[in-house]
Amino acid sequence: MAKTWADQSTDIRKGEELQLAQLEKYLIEQIEGASGALVVEQFPSGFSNLTYLLKLGDLELVLRRPPFGAKIKSAHDMGREYKILHALSKSYSKAPRPYLYCEEESVIGAPFYVMERVQGVILRSKMPKEMQPDAATMGGIANGLIDTFVELHDVDYKAVGLGDLGKPEGYVERQVVGWTKRYFKSKTDEIPMLEKAAEWLSANMPKESSASLIHNDFKYDNVVLDLKDWTNVIAVLDWEMSTLGDPLMDLGTTLGYWVNQSDPAWMQMLALSPTVLPGNPSRTDIVQRYAEKSGRDVDNIVFYYVFGVFKIAVIAQQIYYRYKHGHTQDKRFASLIEAVKGLGGVALQAAQKQKLDNLF
DSSP states (O other): OGGGGOOOOBOOOTTOOOOHHHHHHHHHHHSTTOOSOEEEEEOOOOSSSEEEEEEETTEEEEEEEOOTTOOOGGGGOHHHHHHHHHHHTTTOTTSOOEEEEEOOTTTTSSOEEEEEOOOOBOOOTTOOGGGSOOHHHHHHHHHHHHHHHHHHHTSOTTTTTOTTSOOOTTHHHHHHHHHHHHHHHTOOSOOHHHHHHHHHHHHSOOOOOOOEEEOSOOSGGGEEEOSSOTTSEEEEOOOTTOEEEOHHHHHHHHHHHOOOTTSOHHHHHHOSSSTTSTTOOOHHHHHHHHHHHHOOOOTTHHHHHHHHHHHHHHHHHHHHHHHHTTSOOOGGGGGHHHHHHHHHHHHHHHHHHTOSSOOO
16 A cells, blocks of 8 residues: 555646756756756645756756745745755754755746655545545554654754754744734624633743744644655655744644544534545544653643634635635635634634633
8 A cells, every 4th residue: 555655646636847947947957967868847735835846867866945936935935945954954853954955046936945855645635435444544644743743843053054044032922922913803703702812822822932933834644654664754845844843833833733533523524634534643642652752741722623623714814805806716725714714713712711622
């Protein structure tokens, strides 16, 4: 099974093509041993930075660039993502090794970086049924994911040269205040439960538990699994939102995305990764293993989960705001307001009941 499920690239989406002649010339000039005609394909998933497979002779590389038309440099900072990988890959084996960063837009029309291609399996929410692991394997994969999360948070970010990546002091407060402002800036409907959850977060902010390198989007589809042993995580991808901050805020975001089989059907429909498959741990089980492996105090974990759910609700609200105001015509976004309302209920229920699971 494993050999047939390696993550594959496909044809490039219309409108997202690269300038092959300039790119081929640039790569051959910059990368030692690169030769031959350039062949480019695209990895189909992802909603932010675009990811391509480059083939130059026997060499396989991965190129990352901002979305076409993106104007927010801070949200699609290729140089920053390259810097993180360049620093990490020297001592953290699960960070892919970057080859180069190019800020000159004349090559492909935008800044980009190129890194090694890591061959392996990536579990996505809509994987074919025959690819879905059995319950025992799924449980092992989940354990590998959590253990990798602990490893990531244990990286000595100062020693690897990332001490200036962010400001850990005051991180919790900045995040709560910032995401609350984003909600009210994009508000379209009255959602009392979500606003009450925001008030609860503001009134119950703990001090930072500690400072770590945090990923901010850590879930199944951002890790690569060993082709021969899916329970072994061999690489962590998509570092674009990584910074320095409270590791429990990072865990809270992951818990926010973690939908269980016991959650309401509407929540399961929102699942962005295959956490609903049999064998997956509950959110409570995740926290228990994380605490055991990391030695961190997780007494305030409900706060971090409520924050994670609230942040996801705000992201959905921002997308719905763009749809309602005609900035996007994508009909898939028309019902997102119902998800925002539902997530507001989840956040408030978790806060009031002081637990992570079986909220309804």
